[in-house]
Amino acid sequence: MGVKRHWLKTQLKKLPLGVVVMARVIVIGAGLGGLPAAYELRHILPRKHQIILISNQPKFTFVPSLPWVGLGLKSLDRIQLDLAKIVPQHGIEFIHAAVTAINPKSRQIRMSEQTLDYDYAVIATGPELALDALPGLGPEGGYTQSVCNPHHAVLAGIAWEKFLEDPGPVVVGAAPGASCFGPAYEFALLIHHVLKQKGWRNCSPTSKRSQIPITFITSEPYAGHLGIGGMANSRWLIRKFMADREIELMENTAISHFEPDAVYLADGRRIPAKFAMVLPPFRGPRFLREAPGLTDAKGFIPVLPTYRHPDFESIYAVGVITQLKPVEQTPIPTGAPKVGLMSEEMALAVAHNIALELGVISGCQNKPTLQAICFADFGDTGALFLADPLLPDETGHRHRALTYKGIWISWMKAGFEKYFLTKMRLGWTIPWFERWVFRAIGLPLVEPIIPSPELIQVKG
Template identity: 40%
Template sequence: MAHIVVMGAGLGGMPAAYDLKSHLGKKHDITLINPSEDFQFTPSNPWVVVGWRKPSEVLVPIRKYVERRGIKFIAQSVSAIDAKGNKLTLDDGATIDYDYLIIATGPKLAFDEIPGTGPSANTHSVCSTPHSQAAAQAYEKFLENPGPIVIGAAQGASCFGPAYEFAMIVEADLRKRKIRDQVPMTFVTSEPYIGHMGLGGVGDSKSLLESEMRQRHIKWVTNAKILEATDSTVKIAEHNDAGEVIKEQELESKFSLFIPAFKGVDAVANVEGLCNPRGFVLIDDHQRNPTYPNIYSAGVCVAIPPVEATPVPTGAPKTGYMIESMVTAIVENIAEELEGKEPSHKATWNALCLADLGDDGVAFVALPQIPPRNVTWAKKGKWVHLAKIAFEKYFMRKMRTGRTEPIYEKYVLKAMGIIRLKPGK
């Protein structure tokens, strides 16, 4: 009997635990470890900030749902990994032995790399539900005395979709409240152009998102580095295509929110031979670490090189559909290893993003994510907004009842008809 430990209970970790138990049954033990008691559906966090969702509506209590399926759950952080000894140390000093380890921790948020940024300083975040809850309180206070807003993605960021979503959602919310005319909005991003998304663009994403920004009277600054944030300003440096600073400016802001750069969490980053310099887990084609082949990894914590070099550093996103394909490959590969076979499954690494724009939305599909692609597709419409709401409910239900099938493959792609698309159509 093997003991398989999953670190992290997010979009990758919790489905991985469900799939392992479903696939392996009672023959092997599964333990899920997560710092908090709740699964967070992070794609809904922008809605939490503007009050369209309560925090409780985007959280699922983990313990009662996984334990009823025979999965052990530990609500603690891992303080250290002994990769050679196949052992984890928890915050309370207890140790856990494993035969296989799946690292799905998500990232450490690198707010410390830019002075004044982060929820403990002068800017807000939608990277976790507690961050979004704190931002919601600040947003309520902002509404009492509205003024300029600055939203965007910092240098080194690799998750641009939530920044665009949040900007558009706030703009729509302000219109509903009849105070949009009191709030100048600026979008600041490290991308070389609007709609780059860390993917080199998807379909006509550049003109599509630029059109949305113009229609909504949102100004933008690209090729930008955030230098510092105070409680009333954001200092930025704009660069040319050669990466040279061409302009520095200080933007007035009464409410600022940025997607930060990511790093690996400390316990993972500290293991010699496991990670790249940023602390992301190195993997082979089968999601295994080359140095420690009984360690697998999926999600944002995986090392993926940028799609292309940009004047200001940008990273490659790890979307939900990509993460799902990583999890599926890992489960199949561990099952093969337990049968004495060599792992043979590879993740597809396709990108799918349903970006809610408040009262409509944009769907982006890149198959595969890294160019050249078989399918590159972007469409706008209110149906995307409605599809994201429906998908939220479906995903949350699956986290309560157990994921036994690929959620994105079954629900989103089939609903959108993307599977039937041919290249160029």
């Protein structure tokens, strides 16, 4: 079957534009990148083309809301959707299974009970948590919590309720090699807000809040670096948020290991911790790392501007699993984040480019603009970060970099959660009115790749 599909693909390239051959497109992963990618593919490709969505999770989770779950501010079921119920309604086949292997050469995906051939595979698995990066890291077999996946967020919520019965020092932060710092800042500032609501106020040395010191430890060169070299006044904004809440800030600090009651730093210092939430480094899932030539050393997939793999023309990638090199070398390793909007941009571009290759549409290939908007809720206020694009150029500049603060941003995040879940129920990626809003504020999301005159001349 794999040989037959390879032959079809070869013949497809020889056909004139507009002649369509049925293709099977498999999307691996049903998160913030994978589910929108499947929906956009279904929207743009005729029904004669088969779209299959494979996920090792039975439910879609709105991951940006997991810090709320980790502090008992929201139940997990409120931010999840049953994939088996919603996905088939939109003409997409759903398979709840874990992928165990992928062979880009034979174009096959293997699961425990079946093997599927494909014409295109869109990899949107999200990351694997590298909990073995530091001794004692992680809630299972370690001494720290995380809010990087639904299961861990629930465990964090249980640990938090137990902590409140007998409180003590708190540590929040990011391990060396981490690439997503926003949830850590959000979690630390939400902790202060929750404690304040419960009566632990930082008013005097004899207050209850003084019994629960909060320390924030980050591998970033400075707070607000965010793995992207900072933006606008993010450095000073984060520092002010921390200072106003009497949260001790430890920047450019490497953690070495964890014990049940303490966090140990690389320089030998010991930070007491009765509750610790530390974000781990990310890497690609094992089945990707084991596919020869598919990923880099950490399991991330290298991509061209079209988000196709440079060596395997049948492979595209979307979301956190894509390779994105840091903007600069930092004293302690830090990665560059891929936020939710960027994943949607990648999904739009990938679906367009696959449709173009199949002859469904005509025109130029697209690439995501990698513009990013992030909402963060801090309880009594919030922060919005806009980076256009996410990473600055060689001179350290962007087209735009804006930060805002205010309680209205917390309301916006809560509203956006409901809007995004509604989109996923209805089978939308980015509907026309949302695209119109982005264009109106100068965020086009994707842009055409214009071939150079030299390339056009050679093809001609």
